Amino acid sequence: MSSFTRAGSVALASVAGALVLAVTAAEAAPKGGTVTACSRYGNGCYTAPVRPGQFGPVMRLKNGTWIDCRGSCKDTLREETVDYWDTLRERSGRR
Secondary structure, X not given: OOHHHHHHHHHHHHHHHHHHXXXXXXXXXXXXEEEEEEOOOXXXXXXXXXXXXXXXXXXXXXXXXXXXXXXXXXXXXXXXXXXXXXXXXXXXXXX
């Protein structure tokens, strides 16, 4: 196989992989509306508006900042609002 053919095959595989990820994210992305997240630690619940963004769904935090949903909008909202300090503690390894 020539180096041009190998490079073309790698490029085609990369594009195909990116398309699969884009389709998966688009299918999971809400068309708009709201998402509600409740604390795992009894800190209450929070509901935020969600809208389509350039790279997937985005949601508005309490201060008005729009952030990307990382995987699940519900989990991102919970980690960034009602469980913010508990999430930081968990990620640092301290209990």
